[in-house]
Amino acid sequence: MGQTGVWYQEDFWSRLKCGARRLIPGPIRSRAGGWLRAWMPYSWQMGSAFRSAYSLLEKSQWWSEERILAYQLDRLREVVYHAGKNVPGYRLKFAEHKVGPESISALDDIRRFPCLTKEDLRNDPELYVAETIPKERLQYVTSGGTTGAPTGFYHISQYNDDLAAAFRLMMWKRIGYTPRSRALDLTASFEGGLLHHAPDGNLLWVSISALDSRRFPSYLDAIRDFRPEFIIGFPSTVTLFAQLARDFRISGVQIRGVITASEVMHQAQRRYISEVFRCRILQWYGLAEYAGFASGCEHSDEYHFFPECGHVELLDAQGSPVMEEGATGEIVLTGFHNWATPFIRYRTGDRGAWGKRRCGWCGRNYPTLKEISGRIQEFLVARNGRLIPSSALNVHSGLFDQVWCYQFYQESPGKVVLNIQKKPSYEASTTESIRQHVLERLGGEVELEIRFVEEIPRTQRGKHKFIVQKLPAVGRGSPAAWPSPSGQDTYLGSMGAGRGHALVQPDMVNRER
Numbered sequence: 001m002g003q004t005g006v007w008y009q010e011d012f013w014s015r016l017k018c019g020a021r022r023l024i025p026g027p028i029r030s031r032a033g034g035w036l037r038a039w040m041p042y043s044w045q046m047g048s049a050f051r052s053a054y055s056l057l058e059k060s061q062w063w064s065e066e067r068i069l070a071y072q073l074d075r076l077r078e079v080v081y082h083a084g085k086n087v088p089g090y091r092l093k094f095a096e097h098k099v100g101p102e103s104i105s106a107l108d109d110i111r112r113f114p115c116l117t118k119e120d121l122r123n124d125p126e127l128y129v130a131e132t133i134p135k136e137r138l139q140y141v142t143s144g145g146t147t148g149a150p151t152g153f154y155h156i157s158q159y160n161d162d163l164a165a166a167f168r169l170m171m172w173k174r175i176g177y178t179p180r181s182r183a184l185d186l187t188a189s190f191e192g193g194l195l196h197h198a199p200d201g202n203l204l205w206v207s208i209s210a211l212d213s214r215r216f217p218s219y220l221d222a223i224r225d226f227r228p229e230f231i232i233g234f235p236s237t238v239t240l241f242a243q244l245a246r247d248f249r250i251s252g253v254q255i256r257g258v259i260t261a262s263e264v265m266h267q268a269q270r271r272y273i274s275e276v277f278r279c280r281i282l283q284w285y286g287l288a289e290y291a292g293f294a295s296g297c298e299h300s301d302e303y304h305f306f307p308e309c310g311h312v313e314l315l316d317a318q319g320s321p322v323m324e325e326g327a328t329g330e331i332v333l334t335g336f337h338n339w340a341t342p343f344i345r346y347r348t349g350d351r352g353a354w355g356k357r358r359c360g361w362c363g364r365n366y367p368t369l370k371e372i373s374g375r376i377q378e379f380l381v382a383r384n385g386r387l388i389p390s391s392a393l394n395v396h397s398g399l400f401d402q403v404w405c406y407q408f409y410q411e412s413p414g415k416v417v418l419n420i421q422k423k424p425s426y427e428a429s430t431t432e433s434i435r436q437h438v439l440e441r442l443g444g445e446v447e448l449e450i451r452f453v454e455e456i457p458r459t460q461r462g463k464h465k466f467i468v469q470k471l472p473a474v475g476r477g478s479p480a481a482w483p484s485p486s487g488q489d490t491y492l493g494s495m496g497a498g499r500g501h502a503l504v505q506p507d508m509v510n511r512e513r
Ligand SMILES: [Zn+2]
Pocket: 296, 297, 298, 299, 300, 304, 359, 360, 361, 362, 363, 364
């Protein structure tokens, strides 16, 4: 049994490419890269890991259930062997629970292993790094930006991103997307030129902060000229865009598909977006950990989990497996390709409800989840009433490494308090960097106050809330089609069907108060 997976075989050229990339200055690299990308086949632009993964996935998606289970069992043994041998944190855990590769004779034997929690990683991320991966190949990543309790871990640079790109493209192409498609990207907030063209010309970013009725009209022409075929965004940002597109009557733009992720997609949002654009919506699920990817297929909206990427379990509050169709539990993932920081029975904090073992529509023998919830979608409100979704505040940099926990708090429009619970390593100079970074994400019209607190209280269910929103819910009494997952009134209420303008009218918040 090898130490690493079948896909982790980097050739000389991939390593050379990585090294060469560091030597060329950024601007030249991006211009030359754009020019090259314009004519190079997509698979050439990517590393060898992308090509191996993609060609395997094209075949394996139609494998029989037996073949898939056999593949998963091999991968599981491999990752458990690697973790138990090369990763100090797992060595300790496995010894304590008296388990190891020999404990696995069937896939379900994974249940004998202890879970990995976000607290484990936050307490000591270095403990879960494989000793065999060369330091210069380790890429530090943080996730959990929207939970306010960042978790740090490592990828193998280039390799893990290449794999993620393969899974992403496999999902996206189910609704007709190709790397050559012209797509509008609504996933980033940036100041200074609220439009940004990718160098190869087939991606146009519109800043989330430009999605209000005041700024949007100045970008209408550019969007129309670009003629987007696909929209990539969060459910909340695509809904905002759909409302603006309808209000400002963007004509001559034929959207073929909408691709969303990172937030719960509510039925009313789905209805509204498909009503405006009259196309398929592909909602996909993926963590920065890359331990699992899932999306709908050509015909169904249920989340098809790639069995080639990892193993999915649902656990109840006591940690027992949830098995029945329709039953819900916490999503627990074992990734098959995370060689830097392995994720074995990783508790994601997200919740899902089982669908079938096989999709009756497309025939793939992929386990499906009917729904995924738990990433509670919340908003901050700018002075002009613009709603800022929590996903826009997502932080994937190491900026919050010296912070144990943080939380946004709002009582009046345009005024936001950021509460920070410091780690002992916190340096005073960090505060200014955090302020700059967060202000940029907030996108203007917001005053930010940073406060340091002893502790950030959790909800009754022990969950950390990323945003505490004290503003009264707009549109209370509007159709119940837009339930807030937490069961509380939040600004989700303002997006209720039939109140199409609530999102973009600057005086909305004040009027309701
Ligand atoms: Zn299907």
